[in-house]
Amino acid sequence: xxxxxxxxxxxxxxxxxxxxxxxxxxxxxxxxxxxxxxxxxxxxxxxxxxxxxxxxxxxxxxxxxxxxxxxxxxxxxxxxxxxxxxxxxxxxxxxxxxxxxxxxxxxxxxxxxxx
Amino acid sequence: xxxxxxxxxxxxxxxxxxxxxxxxxxxxxxxxxxxxxxxxxxxxxxxxxxxxxxxxxxxxxxxxxxxxxxxxxxxxxxxxxxxxxxxxxxxxxxxxxxxxxxxxxxxxxx
Numbered sequence: 001x002x003x004x005x006x007x008x009x010x011x012x013x014x015x016x017x018x019x020x021x022x023x024x025x026x027x028x029x030x031x032x033x034x035x036x037x038x039x040x041x042x043x044x045x046x047x048x049x050x051x052x053x054x055x056x057x058x059x060x061x062x063x064x065x066x067x068x069x070x071x072x073x074x075x076x077x078x079x080x081x082x083x084x085x086x087x088x089x090x091x092x093x094x095x096x097x098x099x100x101x102x103x104x105x106x107x108x109x110x111x112x113x114x115x
Numbered sequence: 116x117x118x119x120x121x122x123x124x125x126x127x128x129x130x131x132x133x134x135x136x137x138x139x140x141x142x143x144x145x146x147x148x149x150x151x152x153x154x155x156x157x158x159x160x161x162x163x164x165x166x167x168x169x170x171x172x173x174x175x176x177x178x179x180x181x182x183x184x185x186x187x188x189x190x191x192x193x194x195x196x197x198x199x200x201x202x203x204x205x206x207x208x209x210x211x212x213x214x215x216x217x218x219x220x221x222x223x224x225x
Contacts, residue, residue, distance in 0.1 A: 043159070043202070044215040055211070088181055091158055101147040101206065104213060106158040 002026070004107035006092050012113045018080040021110045023092030024073055030097040033104060034067055034077050040089045049075065082114045116141055119205050121216035129224050132193050136219045138203030139185045146208035148179055148186050153200045155219065162188075162201070193223045 005024040013019055025032045033048040039094055046059040052069045060067070064083070069075040089111050093104040120139045128134045140148075148165035163170065165177040165186050176189040190197055203216035 001134065033211075033213075035215075043215040048211055050211070073159045095211070101164075103149050103164060104159075104204075106160070108158050111156075 004092055004094050004105055006090075006107035006110050008110060009108065010016040010111045012111075012115065013082055014115055015083055016081040017114075018078065019022040019082045019086075019112060019114075021077040021090050021092075022075070023075045023094070023107060025043045025073070025075070025094030026105055027073070028096065029094035029105070030072075031095040032069060032075050033095070034075070035093060035106075037091060037109075042089070046077070078111075082112075084114045087112055087114050116215045117216075118142055118206045119203055119216040121201075121203050121219045124220040125216060125222050126219065127162055127222045127224055128193055130193060130195060132187065133191045134193055134221065135187055135189045136145070136152075136201055136203075136221075137185050137187050138216050138219075140203075140214070141183065141184065142207055142214075144208045145184075145205045147206035148177075149204040150175075150183075150186075150188050151202040151204055151215075153202055155199075157204055159215075168198075190221075193221075195223050195225060197221060197225045 008021045034046040035043050037043045044057045047067045049069045067077045088111045091109045093106045095102045150162040152162045153159045163172050165179050169178045175189045178187045185190040198221045200218040202218045205214045
């Protein structure tokens, strides 16, 4: 079975540019999560979806960040305009339905560098 | 106080040694617990779930102590390939909020 698929693997962009990160969850998983990882703050939850509906976006840093899930097999995380402090590794993860006792399955991440 | 706390390490141990990590959590409503392993520049991967009665998977043993609000991971007969960062993950009951610790770095030395 294919795991969680993210693209691109690496993104280098200049400050002010729009960045779009993509994720395809594992088929049949109803929950999709976006995390950001930095050395200083570790893994932080940005937003998660259940059945394509955003449930909790309290971790989204500010209005420059937005996420969508137009269907069960695709999600995007967009940063517009990007800033150097957005540089991090962004992970997408998915999980089957349940009561939170199912582990998360991570994609291999997008390493974002904003110069 | 952080919701999930881990000793960042690094723990430097010789091959064949036994090493243990603890992780404390602050929310008593926490219901599900996991250990993940993360290699440098890679994604976190599930190592094992942690069950109330404790559980073992080969050289790895996980324990949960609800009264003291901590979980532990014991690695026996350490291998060079065990070198990684080990992340403690706690799920708040009734939600899909997974809280990650910042990880404990393990280096197994030849």
